[in-house]
Amino acid sequence: MKIAILSDIHEGLNRKRSGSDVFGLLQEWLDQHEPDVFIISGDMASGPEKSLGLLNRLQSGFPKTQVLYVHGNHDVYHEDAVDAYHKLLQFGGNLGNGPVDLNEEWVVIGDGGWYDYTLGMEEFTDEQFSAGQFNDFTWPDKIHVHWPENDRAITGKYLEKLENWLMANQEKNIILVNHFVPFAHFLQVKNDPAWDFFNAMMGSKGVGQLAEKYGVQKMIFGHIHTRYHEEYKGIDCICNPLGYFPHEWVHDTAHEEIGSTIKVIEI
Ligand SMILES: [Fe+2]
Numbered sequence: 109m110k111i112a113i114l115s116d117i118h119e120g121l122n123r124k125r126s127g128s129d130v131f132g133l134l135q136e137w138l139d140q141h142e143p144d145v146f147i148i149s150g151d152m153a154s155g156p157e158k159s160l161g162l163l164n165r166l167q168s169g170f171p172k173t174q175v176l177y178v179h180g181n182h183d184v185y186h187e188d189a190v191d192a193y194h195k196l197l198q199f200g201g202n203l204g205n206g207p208v209d210l211n212e213e214w215v216v217i218g219d220g221g222w223y224d225y226t227l228g229m230e231e232f233t234d235e236q237f238s239a240g241q242f243n244d245f246t247w248p249d250k251i252h253v254h255w256p257e258n259d260r261a262i263t264g265k266y267l268e269k270l271e272n273w274l275m276a277n278q279e280k281n282i283i284l285v286n287h288f289v290p291f292a293h294f295l296q297v298k299n300d301p302a303w304d305f306f307n308a309m310m311g312s313k314g315v316g317q318l319a320e321k322y323g324v325q326k327m328i329f330g331h332i333h334t335r336y337h338e339e340y341k342g343i344d345c346i347c348n349p350l351g352y353f354p355h356e357w358v359h360d361t362a363h364e365e366i367g368s369t370i371k372v373i374e375i
């Protein structure tokens with residue numbers, strides 16, 4: 109079974125910046141490669157309406173490929189993040205709807221998740237992280253995402269949900285999918301507080317702890333626009349973002365970048 113993996117497509121932003129039909133190129137790639145499963149680990153576009161529309165187009169255009177998805181922070185840019193979350197559940201392949209069996213051995217479990225500052229520097233307080241401001245920069249989620257509870261409480265709910273699903277699927281090989289970073293190992297620490305402060309908003313150690321506790325085979329995430337594929341703590345960890353044009357891209361054209369970035373694994 110061939111599983112294609114990509115995150116952080118940021119469709120509108122990359123289309124505008126690169127002047128390329130990013131979504132059309134993605135469709136072209138799927139048409140040529142026909143993976144059995146396509147896992148998109150968040151940040152499809154900005155706001156739930158756009159992301160939902162693109163996901164539906166993708167799934168209806170490629171019925172032979174099972175499109176699975178978790179939301180990212182950009183997908184829930186909306187005046188009410190809970191509404192956005194539920195809107196995105198309308199996409200059948202949203203893992204927030206529940207685990208998806210790929211076959212008798214493998215199951216995919218996931219949800220978008222959030223961050224709870226457990227990957228943040230100890231020098232700062234929860235209040236500082238919660239305000240999300242360092243020098244003149246405000247973390248954009250603080251402006252564009254509106255949850256009814258604080259970041260820690262929101263993350264806690266995701267962790268609880270994921271743990272219940274993991275517990276119920278212990279007899280299977282598990283692929284765990286989350287938008288945010290599960291292990292501090294994958295963070296960039298620059299020893300510059302103007303950068304490192306925002307590592308608090310990169311993810312939650314809790315997801316990594318669940319991955320270890322329940323012995324998942326593969327952990328797929330995104331959010332940090334740095335590509336990783338390595339075994340860590342016995343888990344096959346894959347972070348495979350498209351990221352922002354141009355500075356995070358390796359190639360000059362969207363065609364080359366998309367074609368060379370999408371990762372295909374076999375199970
Ligand atoms: Fe992103």
Ligand SMILES: [Fe+2]
Pocket residue numbers: 150151180181182287330331332
């Ligand atoms: Fe993100």
